[in-house]
Amino acid sequence: MSETATTQDLDARLEEHRRELTGYCYRMLGSLFEAEDAVQDTMVRAWRSIDTFEGRSSLRSWLYRIATNVCLDMLGAGRRRARPMDLSEPTPxxxxxxxxxxEATWLEPVPDGRVLPSAADPAEAAVERETIRLAFVAALQHLPPKQRAVLxxxxxxxxRASEVAELLRTTVASVNSALQRARATLAEAAPAxxxxxxxxxxxxxxxxxxxxAAFEEYDMEALTALLHEDATLSMPPYDLWLRGHENIVGWLExxxxxxxxxxxxxxxxxxxxxxxxxxxxxxxxxFTPWALMIMEIGDGKIRGINSFLDTSRWFPLFEAPMRLPAGS
Structure with missing residues (x-):
């Protein structure tokens, strides 16, 4: 086989794992842009050290080890991304x-197609979607980096615990202990x-x-009826956030x-x-872009409205038009 063919084969094998690695790094880092940088760094490191890959683990496991080390390096000095509600109390x-x-303060949104691999099993797909929710990824950011990776x-x-122990070059007992501490911290953060x-x-x-209909007609009475009493509104990059339908409607008015x-x-x-x-x-x-509005709904009403206002960053990422015609 020619060197070119070998190179193309390795490229293809590495690319098979890009999306799932991006999802992993997104959960670790809270930013798609940083996650994609981390995965690209992972691919470069894998290329440079492929001669040292001895096949004692799968290529996938080896790539996850590299990606974990890249993320841990990026998460040095206690850096983590947050939502406005992680930083302060609500404001009347x-x-x-x-x-x-x-920008580096904030947990960032992500298009599903950039981080969720195609899953044939509906239950597996449901777990994947559940674990990229804003509230869940925000809760992960409360964990120390190694506990975050373990969880x-x-x-x-x-x-398996033994696989994680091998990846992190530690013991199964250490992995189980880290998982127990991570679960306790997540229970306190309790993502809704x-x-x-x-x-x-x-x-x-x-x-x-x-x-x-209520928002476009600016019908505040109808909008109030759709919100939980303790619904939240946040607007990164601003650190202001509001709780309660009276405060939200008061802001909108x-x-x-x-x-x-x-x-x-x-x-x-x-x-x-x-x-x-x-x-x-x-x-x-x-019409021109104003915000990417991510909704949290549950129990028949709206729990949260997360409006990300940096539209030059988010609209292209989500392939949203930069202008709507007048008849829209």
């Missing part, structure tokens, strides 16, 4: 002020349950349709009234329903 609408923090490998990817996009029933779809006349286009992000949110264009010609 009367005291609400917008204060931006740097993802054991409980998301279903690796959220209905995922592929499992919506007729009532849940109707709820989202009613939300779109005040500073947020610039959203009057908006349009919402359905998307899926982090395994859950989402919308590309557009404002009327300043030049009067159609």
């Amino acid at each position: 609408v009367a005291q609400a002020r917008l204060s931006a923090r740097p 993802i490998l054991r409980e998301v990817l279903a690796w 349950e959220t209905d995922t996009a592929d499992e919506l029933d007729a009532a849940q779809k109707q709820l989202l349709d009613r939300y779109v 005040g500073v947020g009234s610039v959203c009057r006349g908006s349009r919402l286009v359905p998307l899926v992000a982090n395994g859950t329903p989402a919308f590309a949110h557009y404002h009327r264009a300043e030049d009067g010609d159609g």
Whole structure:
């Protein structure tokens, strides 16, 4: 076999694992852009050291070991990404002020297709979607990096303790201890349950349709009826967040009234329903991007609205149009 053919074969074998590695690194790092950088670094390191790969483990396991080391290096000095609710208490609408923090502060959204491998088993696919939810990935960020890796490998990817111990070059007892501590920390962080996009029933779809109608018509009475009493609204890169439908509606009737006349286009992000949110264009010609709006729904109502405002970053990533025509 020629060297070119061998090279192409190795490329193909490595590429088979790119998407699942990206999902792993996203859960570790909380940013798709950093996750893709980590995976590319993993591929480069694998290429450079392929001669040392002795086949004592599978290529997949070897790549996960490299990716884990890359992520642990990137997570040095206690760095972690967060949601606004991880950084402060909610603010009453009367005291609400917008204060931006740097991009590196925030947990970032992700398109499902960039991190979820095709799964033939519906139960396996459901676990994959569940574990990229914003609330779950945010909870992972509370774990020390090695505990984070152990929990993802054991409980998301279903690796055996012995496999994780080999990957981390430690003992099974150490892995089990780390998993126990990680579970305890996650129990305290307790990410709220959220209905995922592929499992919506007729009532849940109707709820989202009613939300779109209420928001686009700017009917605050109808909108209030759709929100849990303790629903949340956050708007990264601003650290402000609001809790309770009265505060949310108060914001929308005040500073947020610039959203009057908006349009919402359905998307899926982090395994859950989402919308590309557009404002009327300043030049009067159609609508232009305002936010990526990721919804959290449960028990028949909306639990959370996560509006990511850096549209130049998010709309291209989600392949959302940068302008809607006037008739939309």
